[in-house]
Amino acid sequence: MGALEIKTYPVGMLSTNCYFLIRKDTRQTVIIDPGADAERLKVKIEEQQLEPQAILLTHAHADHIMGVEYLKNAYQIPVYIHEADSETLRYADRNLSVMFGADISLKADVCLKDQQELTLAGFEIRVLFTPGHTAGGCCYYLPQEHALMSGDTLFYDSIGRTDFPGGSMSELLRSVGDKLMTLPDETDVYPGHGEPTTIGREREYNAWIR
Known part of the structure; x- marks a missing residue:
């Protein structure tokens, strides 16, 4: 992780982890899941003299997207999401923002596909x-930095819940087994909630995987 600095900011009532992926030499930054507290995040950006390049969303649930519009407009940066969650992002009943007393409708600038390779802030993602x-959850893997932004797919000792619309336990277990447990043990995992972990640790101790 020589070129990469990761800052973690728990935001909102569910303490959703918003991450800044910062390139140390240029201060260019990718923002992952700005779920709330957008003005506070902007203060952090200004304090550290960061240059936001993009917003990447792991999925379209409200607690991961409520700060998107403010930061997108503040820095004129594009928003990325997997294509299968693009419609969820647009409708408040699907993205669950109505549960938070909000009515959020967002349109992604870039709809992503599986295994698509991005170059943002000088990082290969x-x-x-x-x-x-x-239905459209995704993770962002930085192979050169041995880092995975896992959203609500994989947690320390756990996996994501599947009781919301579009959820599927069989699909989630398949995703974790086929896509994440094939990554190197030393991969650092940065989940959507809670503390970081590693692929190796979860392979050994996560009861959902063993």
């Missing part, structure tokens, strides 16, 4: 389509 928590 691979899209891993991991449905199960939502």
